[in-house]
Amino acid sequence: MEPTHSPGSPVRSGIPEHGRIPKYYAVKARISALIGELGEGGLLPTERDLAERYEVSRETVRQALRELLLEGRLRRAGRGTVVAGPKLEQPLSLASYTEGVRRQGRRPGRHLIGLEQFPCPPGLAPGIGAEPGEPVWHMERVLLADDERVGLESTYVRVARVPRLDSEFQPDSSFYGYLRERLGISFGDADEKLETVLATPREALLIGTPPALPMLLIHRFSRDRDGRPLERVRSLYRGDRFSFTTRLGPE
Amino acid sequence: MEPTHSPGSPVRSGIPEHGRIPKYYAVKARISALIGELGEGGLLPTERDLAERYEVSRETVRQALRELLLEGRLRRAGRGTVVAGPKLEQPLSLASYTEGVRRQGRRPGRHLIGLEQFPCPPGLAPGIGAEPGEPVWHMERVLLADDERVGLESTYVRVARVPRLDSEFQPDSSFYGYLRERLGISFGDADEKLETVLATPREALLIGTPPALPMLLIHRFSRDRDGRPLERVRSLYRGDRFSFTTRLGPE
Numbered sequence: 001m002e003p004t005h006s007p008g009s010p011v012r013s014g015i016p017e018h019g020r021i022p023k024y025y026a027v028k029a030r031i032s033a034l035i036g037e038l039g040e041g042g043l044l045p046t047e048r049d050l051a052e053r054y055e056v057s058r059e060t061v062r063q064a065l066r067e068l069l070l071e072g073r074l075r076r077a078g079r080g081t082v083v084a085g086p087k088l089e090q091p092l093s094l095a096s097y098t099e100g101v102r103r104q105g106r107r108p109g110r111h112l113i114g115l116e117q118f119p120c121p122p123g124l125a126p127g128i129g130a131e132p133g134e135p136v137w138h139m140e141r142v143l144l145a146d147d148e149r150v151g152l153e154s155t156y157v158r159v160a161r162v163p164r165l166d167s168e169f170q171p172d173s174s175f176y177g178y179l180r181e182r183l184g185i186s187f188g189d190a191d192e193k194l195e196t197v198l199a200t201p202r203e204a205l206l207i208g209t210p211p212a213l214p215m216l217l218i219h220r221f222s223r224d225r226d227g228r229p230l231e232r233v234r235s236l237y238r239g240d241r242f243s244f245t246t247r248l249g250p251e
Numbered sequence: 252m253e254p255t256h257s258p259g260s261p262v263r264s265g266i267p268e269h270g271r272i273p274k275y276y277a278v279k280a281r282i283s284a285l286i287g288e289l290g291e292g293g294l295l296p297t298e299r300d301l302a303e304r305y306e307v308s309r310e311t312v313r314q315a316l317r318e319l320l321l322e323g324r325l326r327r328a329g330r331g332t333v334v335a336g337p338k339l340e341q342p343l344s345l346a347s348y349t350e351g352v353r354r355q356g357r358r359p360g361r362h363l364i365g366l367e368q369f370p371c372p373p374g375l376a377p378g379i380g381a382e383p384g385e386p387v388w389h390m391e392r393v394l395l396a397d398d399e400r401v402g403l404e405s406t407y408v409r410v411a412r413v414p415r416l417d418s419e420f421q422p423d424s425s426f427y428g429y430l431r432e433r434l435g436i437s438f439g440d441a442d443e444k445l446e447t448v449l450a451t452p453r454e455a456l457l458i459g460t461p462p463a464l465p466m467l468l469i470h471r472f473s474r475d476r477d478g479r480p481l482e483r484v485r486s487l488y489r490g491d492r493f494s495f496t497t498r499l500g501p502e
Contacts, residue, residue: 022462025452067449067463087446092343094499188501195338195494196447196465198318201276211273212318214447214465214490225501239465243446246497248345250439250476 027054028064035073035083044074044081070213072240084240088145092194092246094187094222096176097153097235101145109144110153112171113206117159127221128156129229135159141171142206143237149208151237157230161185187230190222196239203236214239278305279315286324286334295325295332321464323491339396341488343445343497345438345473347427348404348486352396360395361404363422364457368410378472379407380480386410392422393457394488400459402488408481412436438481441473447490454487465490 031050038044047065051058065081068074075084090100101108120128120136130136137159143151155175159165162183169178179185197217204211220233282301289295298316302309316332319325326335341351352359371379371387381387388410394402406426410416413434420429430436448468455462471484 022452071449089444092497092499094501186501190499191496192499193340193494193496194445194467196467196490198322198465201273214449216445216447239447243444245442245444246343248343248441248443250345250437 023056024060024063027056027060028067030054031061031064031068032073035068038083040083040085042083044083069210070240072238075240087241087243088150089243089245090237092192092244094190096174097143097151098174098177106145107147109147110172111142111144111149113140113142113152115139115166115171120158124156124232127229127232128158130158137162137165139165139171139175143235145241148241149206150241151235152203152207153236154234156232161230185230186225188223188225188227190220192221193219194244197236199236207236207238209238216242216244218244274307275311275314278307278311279318281305282312282315282319283324286319289334291334291336293334295334297331320461321491323489326491335491338492338494339401340494340496343443343495345441347425348394348402349425349428357396358398360398361423362393362395362400364391364393364403366390366417366422371409375407375483378480378483379409381409388413388416390416390422390426394486396492399492400457401492402486403454403458404487405485407483412481436481437476439474439476439478441471443472444470445495448487450487458487458489460489467493467495469495 027050031044034044035042044050045053047058047061050061050065054061065074069076069081072084072087074081088101088104088106090097091103093100097110098108116138117135118138119133120130122132124130124136125132128136135158137155137157139155139157141153141155142149143153157165162169162179168182169175176187195217196214198212199207199209199215201211203209203215204213209215216237216239218233218235218237220231220235222230222233224230278301282295285295286293295301296304298309298312301312301316305312316325320327320332323335323338325332339352339355339357341348342354344351348361349359367389368386369389370384371381373383375381375387376383379387386409388406388408390406390408392404392406393400394404408416413420413430419433420426427438446468447465449463450458450460450466452462454460454466455464460466467488467490469484469486469488471482471486473481473484475481
């Protein structure tokens, strides 16, 4: 039995059974092989050189490169394009972003975009255990790994729960560490929902990504050890830089 | 303190602080509001009507619609464009696709693309507990929900483990159900990795999506109750139709 599309490799095959391969995709497959040869950090030839080498138009090369950039196989570095490292593998767990990144030997960081109080809208109230209209914090931070901007995080929590968030908390540190060490609040559990979305223009600007880059969006609703709703977090991660891992147990 | 970007709503804001809103994004925001008014299944006005209504070019409308389609807010229906329903929320669990979809009141289905034996390549061997070169099954199926194609699943398992897969198993049924009921094999646990990727041309053709639609890719390595590696599964889900949920417990 002759396989039609390399079933033996756990790698996804891109070529339709009808055998008509889009031209840009054939170029992408060849650049993909080149990426393997160059290895992480290797400098890719210019668009013009690639177009000459593969005897296609520069627009065809550009389309192939665009997908490889969106997928995180390549990244821009100065005026060139280099082979990217593997995606960060962040565990889905109640541990903070800070702890997750540190475990992978990367240096976590956060950069504060805004911290403001506002009256809790009805839609947000149940998820954080607030009464509609009571003061709520919205803290927005850019997530960093080795100084690279990789995500954007919005935290919503009742002001009554963390009254001195604006004066006492170092916004480049772990919010979970602050809750635990200064306020004695520990997490009990959380519900999370993951989806893929496109970056909005504002998000793309803050994270420094091309607009419409596929992102991973995680919605978290967490509760403390007494089962009381604690915070709602919306975390947006660059889809080209992050993957998420989990261990599933028996039902 | 006057918020600059509607922090009160748990909805993501798209407008950069510098206030220069891309024209297509302003149109997208207006169509987004229209989507809310029309409700699920509602028919969107034509591109031409929208361009006239918002006094922009049809290309600008097209860009806004393209993003709303990729995000799963709209879907094509015949020659028109209608408001899509919410994304399916699939629990991350050892339960099968079949059970997950059924729990949401949708009718699961699978359509066999191919089932073939091949000698196990070295890279695949440890993950499924095989010796390199021994026969391995590769089963590839399109995932359906209410007859709509929503994903593509590749399963790799040793032939020695399921010798009669080709003659005994109904490929439109649950593989996990088959393992449990016919072979007495139950799952112990599994490691999963989630990421977002672009559909390859072959995948787009099989699932019937636009090429380069953002997809959610889940890699699963599962073990039986004795801790022996059992199967490797690579599942690709339409990013515009699926989200995944999980409950996180204390560390």
